[in-house]
Amino acid sequence: MQTPQDGTGHPAPADATAALGTRDRILATTARLLQHQGYEGTGIKQIAREAKATLGSVYHFFPGGKQELAMEALQHGDREFAELLRTVLATVEDPADAVLAAVDAFADALRASGWTDGCPVTTTALETTGTSPEIQEVCAAAFRSWQDAVHDKLRTAGIPEPDARELAVTVINTLGGAEITAQVFRDDAPLRIAGRHLARLIRTYR
Amino acid sequence: MQTPQDGTGHPAPADATAALGTRDRILATTARLLQHQGYEGTGIKQIAREAKATLGSVYHFFPGGKQELAMEALQHGDREFAELLRTVLATVEDPADAVLAAVDAFADALRASGWTDGCPVTTTALETTGTSPEIQEVCAAAFRSWQDAVHDKLRTAGIPEPDARELAVTVINTLGGAEITAQVFRDDAPLRIAGRHLARLIRTYR
DNA sequence: AGCCGAGTAGAGCGTTCGTTCCAGAGCTGT
DNA sequence: ACAGCTCTGGAACGAACGCTCTACTCGGCT
Numbered sequence: 001m002q003t004p005q006d007g008t009g010h011p012a013p014a015d016a017t018a019a020l021g022t023r024d025r026i027l028a029t030t031a032r033l034l035q036h037q038g039y040e041g042t043g044i045k046q047i048a049r050e051a052k053a054t055l056g057s058v059y060h061f062f063p064g065g066k067q068e069l070a071m072e073a074l075q076h077g078d079r080e081f082a083e084l085l086r087t088v089l090a091t092v093e094d095p096a097d098a099v100l101a102a103v104d105a106f107a108d109a110l111r112a113s114g115w116t117d118g119c120p121v122t123t124t125a126l127e128t129t130g131t132s133p134e135i136q137e138v139c140a141a142a143f144r145s146w147q148d149a150v151h152d153k154l155r156t157a158g159i160p161e162p163d164a165r166e167l168a169v170t171v172i173n174t175l176g177g178a179e180i181t182a183q184v185f186r187d188d189a190p191l192r193i194a195g196r197h198l199a200r201l202i203r204t205y206r
Numbered sequence: 207m208q209t210p211q212d213g214t215g216h217p218a219p220a221d222a223t224a225a226l227g228t229r230d231r232i233l234a235t236t237a238r239l240l241q242h243q244g245y246e247g248t249g250i251k252q253i254a255r256e257a258k259a260t261l262g263s264v265y266h267f268f269p270g271g272k273q274e275l276a277m278e279a280l281q282h283g284d285r286e287f288a289e290l291l292r293t294v295l296a297t298v299e300d301p302a303d304a305v306l307a308a309v310d311a312f313a314d315a316l317r318a319s320g321w322t323d324g325c326p327v328t329t330t331a332l333e334t335t336g337t338s339p340e341i342q343e344v345c346a347a348a349f350r351s352w353q354d355a356v357h358d359k360l361r362t363a364g365i366p367e368p369d370a371r372e373l374a375v376t377v378i379n380t381l382g383g384a385e386i387t388a389q390v391f392r393d394d395a396p397l398r399i400a401g402r403h404l405a406r407l408i409r410t411y412r
Numbered sequence: 413a414g415c416c417g418a419g420t421a422g423a424g425c426g427t428t429c430g431t432t433c434c435a436g437a438g439c440t441g442t
Numbered sequence: 443a444c445a446g447c448t449c450t451g452g453a454a455c456g457a458a459c460g461c462t463c464t465a466c467t468c469g470g471c472t
Contacts, residue, residue, distance in 0.1 A: 022420090036335075037246070037337070038244055038246060038247075038332065038333040039247075040243070040244060040246035040333075041244075041245075041337075043459065043460080044459085045458085045459080045460085054419095054420055054421050055421080055422070055460095055461085056419075056420055056422075056463095057419065057420060057421085059461075060418080060419060061419090065460070065461070066460065066461090115335070116335065122332060122386060123333060125386065125389075125390050126244065126324070126328060126329040126332065126389070127243060127246075127247055127333070129242075129321070129324075130242060130320075130321075131243070131247075136390060139390050140390045143390060143391070166399045166403070167403070169395075169399050169400075170380065170396075170400055170403045172383070172387070173380055173384040173386075173387050173396055174376065174379055174383055176383040176387070177379035177382040177383025177386070178379040178383070180328060180379075180382060180383070181375070183332070183335050184331050184342060184345050184346045185349070189375075190379055193376055194375075194376055194379055194380075197372070197373070200410060201407050204406060204410060249428075249429065249430080250429080250430060250431085251428080251430085259450085260451050261430095261432095262433095262449075262450055262452070263449065263450060263451085265430095265432080266449060266450080271430070272431090
């Protein structure tokens, strides 16, 4: 069910998602499209087309329709981002330097993507506040998991409560805000500046 | 043209926009809907309905269609927000305290609106990056004008370049990010924390 | 061999989308 | 009185929307 065999057996050409099972291909494509175009701007038929699946398959795997599909895709993107965040934070011992490294890494990634691969959930989160509490809750959980990643790093580095918790909140907020600004300006300077300011702020807590 | 007379002459009851001319009513309604539902989630017919105008009127005043309407509405929201920001910043002399006061004011407003009145352009900006460069440019100009408001305050308070410029960028980034988080969590704590952290950061520059 | 469930394929439902078009209302200038 | 204008009102268009439905293929089971 989670990794069904490929019915036709054709051996996966071209892009990164092609090697996955149909369900995972739909999920990855949905996550990407939601990130770029938001919930309302992304159609089920477009998802099916780009995932090289058919409408029947989409509704077979996600009988809850667009909303269920979006929720699972957002969780998919959440987990991927959280893992990346934890990995990068672990490469540097000092917490301020680690946050700086993480922000710089995201700046690199954003630039490399042509200023399109920002936060995987913000776009959808903003569109659906007030419209769909279920989706909003998934987005809230995503933010929480990223805050937790930063929080764990700060705690391990010896920063006490409640400073560690509050700093974690601000780090994620500022990272998110800077990523939006960087996307809109097509310039990574806002992210670089944010990294330096966050490092400076963290260093005032020891 | 900017304030056309009301054809029917009926004397405008009920809500805040009703006293405006048709064009301004359409603009204000569009700005509000874009803020809450984004570009793709907002329909022209919904705008006409809620602005108590007709489709004919909408296309009469905005022959460029949805895109022109959105661009002008975003500029409308931009100017309103920039003015508010400058006003609040002017009420307190110390720049750190002024930013704290501004963030708190936005936290109050967000709470009072039932967690819906966040940043007037972010939602649309994110949806349209990569889709519509024109709209993206309007959003970039909006961010720039808010940065300028903060920048002027910091400069007046004696903070030198390039610190003032960079701080202004981070203040707007963090404010935006915190507003999103606050919306998603339906809790103003992220904003309050952001205000304190920004004030603390600014105080390290003197 | 016969069957069954998983997955594929896409026509078609009702609705809404952005947009176009035109007839008419109400005002102003002559 | 009458033209000329701005602005209103809404029917109608083709395309796209989310979703349902049925027919089909195919591998693994007894």
